[in-house]
Amino acid sequence: MDFLTEAAVKAVKTLYQTDLNAADVSLQPTRKEFEGQVTIVTFPLTKFSRKSPEQTGNEIGAFLEKEVEVISGFNVIKGFLNISLSDSYWINKLYTEILTDNFAEFKPNGKKVMVEYSSPNTNKPLHLGHVRNNLLGYSVAEILKANGYEVIKANLVNDRGIHICKSMLAWLRFGNGETPESTGEKGDHLVGRYYVLFDKEYKKQIEALKLEGHTEEEAKKRAPIIKEAQEMLLRWEAGDQDVISLWKTMNLWVYDGFGKTYKALGVDFDQFYYESNTYLLGKDIVDEGLQKGVFFKKEDGSVWIDLTPDGLDEKLVLRADGTSVYMTQDLGTAQLKYDDFQMDESIYVVGNEQDYHFKVLFLILQKLGKQWAKGLYHLSYGMVDLPSGKMKSREGTVVDADDLINEMEQTAKEVTEALGKVVEYSEEEKQHLYHTIGMGALKYFLLKVDPKKRLLFDPNESVDFQGHTGPFIQYTHARIRSVLSKAEPIESKKTNLQSLFPEERDLILVLTQFPETISLAAEGHSPAIVANYVYEVAKAFNKFYHEKSILQAEDEITKQFRLQLSAASARVINKAMRLLGIEVPERM
RNA sequence: GGUCCCAUAGCUCAGCUGGAUAGAGCAACAGAUUUCUAAUCUGUAGGUCAUAGGUUCGAAUCCUAUUGGGAUCACCA
CATH class of the missing domain: 1.10.730.10 (Isoleucyl-tRNA Synthetase; Domain 1)
Structure with a gap:
């Protein structure tokens, strides 16, 4: 419709001796109760014509009809100039645009974008919330591809941490060596079942401790099973053979299960990142930040950034004992991704409960002077709620992805x-x-x-x-x-x-x-x-x-x-x- | 309490960078099939666009405040 804008600019120049920017012409689709396909709003033009909207519309309409061949007629209603384009114009559109092979095909725009989505935990199966994430991420990636971007679909798998240890521990204790093969159960479901079992046992122990007179908070800390899980995490971090071996086995079960769900959902990935590889990253960035004076160290040795001038809080980026927090890891992972691909943009498909985290993450990277930080974008999406409220794994109020897919079929x-x-x-x-x-x-x-x-x-x-x-x-x-x-x-x-x-x-x-x-x-x-x-x-x-x-x-x-x-x-x-x-x- | 997000028909949602009498679907009611797939199409009914101000020739749309709902403000990830 550019030719119409141009013609309108010309009309105003000829009729009212005023130079207009193309942006000043307001074109919109004609409402279907009126004759015509395109409408020019004449109100903004009346200050040049110094005439009523109706008169302005009629004058411009007459000019355009004479000037532009494909315009077959016009009418003015309450200051809206409705323009009819000829049938031959539309027929021509079909042949010269819509039916051509390159219709809606965009040339490569030379830009590279990473879309990170899915990013599951390996201790339980996917649920409806993940489904929304996966579908969104996949679709956004496809849409960007269609726009000419080179797209890298990435999946950052959260394959380590206390929650995985919980599943492992429960399996060791109650599992009797069962496997997906022996039970016929999908691997991620099997592991998820033990995660729930852990929680049950944990709750039982908490109750027992409370009966002995401990407070809830104390009980949560002192329950033997949680202590065991924490020990297991330490052993994992120390590279203990038995723990690592079990961890690998159970993760393979889960990946096998996820693979099936991904296939059913029709989503795929070009690049996997594993938190077991990335969780130690980011400490060099902390050093960099300290050097640049972006971060500061407190007396206890912990490292912080002061974001109060930006209307945010102080944020911890490294614990006093030198270990990482979530933010440390994400700083390191962001750098890793950029080093791997040098992409112009990077999209994180993550739920809106992490809005604050990403705001802070991006801000920190900018303050560190990372040029690529301006290409970071958090695609924040809303929760999927059930009529009963929020989905909670432990309360059994989740809609399981595989169940849902089966039901839909x-x-x-x-x-x-x-x-x-x-x-x-x-x-x-x-x-x-x-x-x-x-x-x-x-x-x-x-x-x-x-x-x-x-x-x-x-x-x-x-x-x-x-x-x-x-x-x-x-x-x-x-x-x-x-x-x-x-x-x-x-x-x-x-x-x-x-x-x-x-x-x-x-x-x-x-x-x-x-x-x-x-x-x-x-x-x-x-x-x-x-x-x-x-x-x-x-x-x-x-x-x-x-x-x-x-x-x-x-x-x-x-x-x-x-x-x-x-x-x-x-x-x-x-x-x-x-x-x-x-x-x-x-x-x- | 601070910050961020949301609020449109009974329900689920559109409404592009401000533009005409605010649109769909579902549910309700009434119709359409001798003819290309009726998972379709047509019609009826249903709205103080949360509220109050402001900017503008013009506000569901932009700004401010208020109300309601959600999220977040962890040395969890």
């Missing part, structure tokens, strides 16, 4: 069977379809919401398959493919269609917005923008589909044109859904 199966579809599919094809649809519903449900908003998930109220949902969009795609398959091969050459019906024009208009949607989504780090866009495409197509027959079109030219328009719609839907990590089926 099951529901997809039930819905499909109730509709009496795909009876002639093989068992394998059916399974794949149910997975596609179930995951489509789940992924769309989670991604259509603005990442920063909290999300309410009611396990008792199944995710919808109708209306503003993934399956609706998948269905639209399948429907198009079905029609196309009956008419193939479709001619690729341009038809000389002369005029459009409103449904056709509206559909083309929506399709043209795809590239700018991809850009907006990347800038905003928001898959929701793509999700809401592709819904608009599906709706526009369905309306067109319902109003106009494709295969039984009035004449051959119209039929070819509609087939091409349908093919273009299917392609955009497919591509947009892929940005969300959602597959679209050929049939459903």
Whole structure:
């Protein structure tokens, strides 16, 4: 629409002898109750024309209509200049943009970005919160890729610490040597089960100690099992063979389980970082900070940074005994990532409960004079809440990722069977379809919401398959493919269609917005923008589909044109859904 | 208490850098299939955009305050 802005600038210059910046022209899509496709708001221009908004609109409209060939008409309503572009303009759009191979393809922009997401703990299976994280991270990475970035998907695995020792300890004590092989249980679930067992035993011991007259706080510290876990952590850090060996074994179980869940979710990674390798990093950065005077040392030897001038607090970056805290590690890991890849931007997909941490982390790196620190971004997303409130592992109020995936597939199966579809599919094809649809519903449900908003998930109220949902969009795609398959091969050459019906024009208009949607989504780090866009495409197509027959079109030219328009719609839907990590089926 | 985030229809959400009578879906009601997939389409009903000020020709959108909800302010990660 740049040509319109230009023409409007010219109009104002010619009519009112005023030079305008392109940014001063306010263009917007015309509301659908009015005639036209693009609207110029005339209010800001009245100070140059010194005339009423209506008169200004009429003058500019008349000028544009004469000046710009593709403008077929205009009307002015309450100071809004609605411009109609000719049907040939829109038809031309379809052929010269939408149907070309490089439509919505961006050239490499020469920038490298890392997206770190997932970052699980290896002591329990993934739950719904992780699912949101994984889907968001994957989708943002895909969207950036589509925008021309070189993308590195990274996963920082939290594979060490007291919580892993808890699982290990409980397994040693109660496990009787059972393994995923011996029980048939998914590895991450098995390990998670022992984590819960640890907690049960721990609570029991606390209660016992309280009966002996200890306070709750004392009891928590003195419980033998927690002391044992702490000892185990020390032995791990000392490199004790037995502990390390068990740790490796159990981690492998977990990775095997995670791998399956990742596969089911359709997410992947280019680079893994393990906290067992990175937890000692960052101490040289602490030295650097001390040297530069960014950090200071307290009498006890602990190292701090004073962020009170920035409206924040004092923050510990190294303990008095010289050991790391979370911040130390993250400083070191940030440096490590940059040393590895020299990326221009680095996105951390982490829940909003860590907003403060990342604010501080980025600020510290800036204060240390790291040039790359300005490319750091915390993609902060809201919690997934249940009707009962927050998910708590220990209270058993988590929605397990694997269970959820299975339930979605099951529901997809039930819905499909109730509709009496795909009876002639093989068992394998059916399974794949149910997975596609179930995951489509789940992924769309989670991604259509603005990442920063909290999300309410009611396990008792199944995710919808109708209306503003993934399956609706998948269905639209399948429907198009079905029609196309009956008419193939479709001619690729341009038809000389002369005029459009409103449904056709509206559909083309929506399709043209795809590239700018991809850009907006990347800038905003928001898959929701793509999700809401592709819904608009599906709706526009369905309306067109319902109003106009494709295969039984009035004449051959119209039929070819509609087939091409349908093919273009299917392609955009497919591509947009892929940005969300959602597959679209050929049939459903 | 300090800081940050959120508040739009009964429910779940859109609403781009301020623009026309605030839009979808679900749920409710009424319709559409001799015709390309009805997981669809059309219509009805449903709103003091949390409240109060301010900036502006114009505010759901920007600013301030208030209310409500959430997060965080650990020598946990």
